[in-house]
Amino acid sequence: MARIVLDNIAHAYGPAPTGPQDYALKRLDHVWEDGGAYALLGPSGCGKTTLLNIISGLIIPSHGRVHFDGTDVTELPTAARNIAQVFQFPVIYDTMSVANNLAFPLRNRGVAKDEVDKRVREVARMLNLTALLDRKARGLTADLKQKVSLGRGLVRADVNAILFDEPLTVIDPQLKWQLRAQIKALHREFDLTMVYVTHDQTEALSFADKVVVMYDGEVVQMGTPEDLFVRPAHTFVGYFIGSPGMNVLPAEVQGRRAVLPGGHEVALDAFYPNLPQAARMEIGVRPEFVHLSASGAGLPVTVKRVDDIGRMKVARVDLDGRGLNVLAAENAVIDGDKSRIVFEPGHVHLYADGHLVDPQMHEQAGG
Amino acid sequence: MTLELKHVTKKVQSETHIQDVSLAFARGTLNVLLGPTLSGKTSLMRLMAGLDAPTEGKVCFDGKDVTGVPVRKRSVAMVYQQFINYPNLSVYENIASPLRVAHVAKAELDRRVRETAALMKLTPLLERKPLELSGGQQQRTALARAMVKGADLVLLDEPLANLDYKLREELREELPRIFSATGAIFVYATTEPVEALLLGGSTATLAQGRVTQFGPTVEVYRRPNSLETARIFSDPPLNTISVDKAGGELRSAGDLFRLPAASFLAGLRDGAYRIGIRPDHLFLLRPGPDALAQTGIVAMTEITGSESFVHIEFGGERWVALAHGVHRLGIGQPVEFYLDPSRFFIFDAAGALAAAPGLKRAA
Numbered sequence: 210m211a212r213i214v215l216d217n218i219a220h221a222y223g224p225a226p227t228g229p230q231d232y233a234l235k236r237l238d239h240v241w242e243d244g245g246a247y248a249l250l251g252p253s254g255c256g257k258t259t260l261l262n263i264i265s266g267l268i269i270p271s272h273g274r275v276h277f278d279g280t281d282v283t284e285l286p287t288a289a290r291n292i293a294q295v296f297q298f299p300v301i302y303d304t305m306s307v308a309n310n311l312a313f314p315l316r317n318r319g320v321a322k323d324e325v326d327k328r329v330r331e332v333a334r335m336l337n338l339t340a341l342l343d344r345k346a347r348g349l350t351a352d353l354k355q356k357v358s359l360g361r362g363l364v365r366a367d368v369n370a371i372l373f374d375e376p377l378t379v380i381d382p383q384l385k386w387q388l389r390a391q392i393k394a395l396h397r398e399f400d401l402t403m404v405y406v407t408h409d410q411t412e413a414l415s416f417a418d419k420v421v422v423m424y425d426g427e428v429v430q431m432g433t434p435e436d437l438f439v440r441p442a443h444t445f446v447g448y449f450i451g452s453p454g455m456n457v458l459p460a461e462v463q464g465r466r467a468v469l470p471g472g473h474e475v476a477l478d479a480f481y482p483n484l485p486q487a488a489r490m491e492i493g494v495r496p497e498f499v500h501l502s503a504s505g506a507g508l509p510v511t512v513k514r515v516d517d518i519g520r521m522k523v524a525r526v527d528l529d530g531r532g533l534n535v536l537a538a539e540n541a542v543i544d545g546d547k548s549r550i551v552f553e554p555g556h557v558h559l560y561a562d563g564h565l566v567d568p569q570m571h572e573q574a575g576g
Numbered sequence: 577m578t579l580e581l582k583h584v585t586k587k588v589q590s591e592t593h594i595q596d597v598s599l600a601f602a603r604g605t606l607n608v609l610l611g612p613t614l615s616g617k618t619s620l621m622r623l624m625a626g627l628d629a630p631t632e633g634k635v636c637f638d639g640k641d642v643t644g645v646p647v648r649k650r651s652v653a654m655v656y657q658q659f660i661n662y663p664n665l666s667v668y669e670n671i672a673s674p675l676r677v678a679h680v681a682k683a684e685l686d687r688r689v690r691e692t693a694a695l696m697k698l699t700p701l702l703e704r705k706p707l708e709l710s711g712g713q714q715q716r717t718a719l720a721r722a723m724v725k726g727a728d729l730v731l732l733d734e735p736l737a738n739l740d741y742k743l744r745e746e747l748r749e750e751l752p753r754i755f756s757a758t759g760a761i762f763v764y765a766t767t768e769p770v771e772a773l774l775l776g777g778s779t780a781t782l783a784q785g786r787v788t789q790f791g792p793t794v795e796v797y798r799r800p801n802s803l804e805t806a807r808i809f810s811d812p813p814l815n816t817i818s819v820d821k822a823g824g825e826l827r828s829a830g831d832l833f834r835l836p837a838a839s840f841l842a843g844l845r846d847g848a849y850r851i852g853i854r855p856d857h858l859f860l861l862r863p864g865p866d867a868l869a870q871t872g873i874v875a876m877t878e879i880t881g882s883e884s885f886v887h888i889e890f891g892g893e894r895w896v897a898l899a900h901g902v903h904r905l906g907i908g909q910p911v912e913f914y915l916d917p918s919r920f921f922i923f924d925a926a927g928a929l930a931a932a933p934g935l936k937r938a939a
Binding site for chain 1: 807
């Protein structure tokens, strides 16, 4: 296991990058703590696979260094990094038995036979594969193949980290739950450093202790799932995490109020005495924290549509030409097209040029 | 136009891939085929497209039998999970290619390519080559090429399995507009219940080559007619427990709880049943005065920030509760949770829905 440090990394695929637009991965410093469970989440094209490939050694970054426990491994190939990888499509040998598939990485390294047998049995037990050890890998279902793939990573005692690249994308939903639970249990038991790349927010958020959200070649926020949900550091995080994403509206700040288009006022929870000059100001509030109001209070909206998505309803409302999403309970009755919305106190955030503005809970003297 | 499958069966050697399927899809509708891998989604689509001919039964368009008509003589577009683009053509030319083949006039071609590109959020990428795109962008290009043709039948076989869920959300917003504009029949295969619910429309649930239920998506979700459908249409997985109905009482396996056979349970015959409870109907906070308090052991918690999946060992079963908010619960600790009988599905020994609140019973 290892602490992995990315020191001032950047990567461009082309030979002569001339500006930020040529970089798939923009400058970043990042530390993956030993034994951490991380998810790397972002839309396709955000650079998450590039970042993963830099850690594994499939890509040598155009700038910066990669350190494993203080050792510079920037130029070392994957094989020399003791990295286990699990890909979207399981990489196993169809003609070999499950046992031989699991033993392969050890035999390849000349590990003694007794030790190989011992490790194979141990890993098979951990993954509930014992009954299948003598079966040929061909003909196994996708989830079992993926387990064998994972087992091949776990079988080595000297693994620095396990990298997962969309490991559950081709697995049926019912089995995803089992496999993810198993990966989590393994993480708890062995304290392995795990980095898990996915575009699926549920997968990322439920797997990881820390989620790294990437956008356009940059890390826009790293935090616990709760951080990302409750205090998105960037409007992109607000949009990307959560389904539907955060509502964002242009706003003008006046004291402890935000004035929205159409002159509607929203109370803010805090003071913002030092707002950046000339920045584009917006408020963000998640659909979970917007409520349709039965009484006369709140901002007047037109209900455009109500989508029933089973567990809940999503009301698409219009506030002076701006669309907002409002979540309502599964059995909520939403009548008519006129309603009012109220924002839950404590959940209205202020953004300047897309970045969260830290609130000040007390008015500064003379501020 | 309607597409109709009438008692369609497909056998390959001794194996039955599709078993007696009858379905009818109307023009301008979205129809989701929902089921696990190997449940027959792709086989069914190939029969609809005319890529395969059924062993038995008929495929009809507007009442006309097209069972033997090959795919190239039908107005069909198909998109697969493993998508294909022309690597040496720009995104614009990739999207335009079916229209060029059809000799569509230049101005009309340009208008349709740009309209479809805008819909698929590809406008800034029109001059790029596929290899300069991310996987998701490549898949959107393949989708756009299928859409631009204006085919009568558009078959989408897990087209978003590799894509960001954000695009699915946006498609949900856009699809109704596309349907009314094109008037095509869309058929969309997926393994994911959440995707079916996000897309809306109608859903056919599939298991082992059979259609277990077909109807408006939310109705199939709310009122599954069998344990099989309920399981297919539940993510996280459906929680179930065996119960015995005897006299005026239902008693759970292991006598964990007893329930008077009142209200919607009153008409049940004595015998063995299985209760199905959706994870979001397993409550950590008491939902009402009639709820049954139960105690289980926490096996794991997964916290997404807005919700928590609490895995609970209960009576030898592994259950999942999907709860609002953040619930940090220690593994191995007892946890109290609540069952709300008004949310139960009761399935008989054969797996058919026997009782549920509001279900009218056959006399």
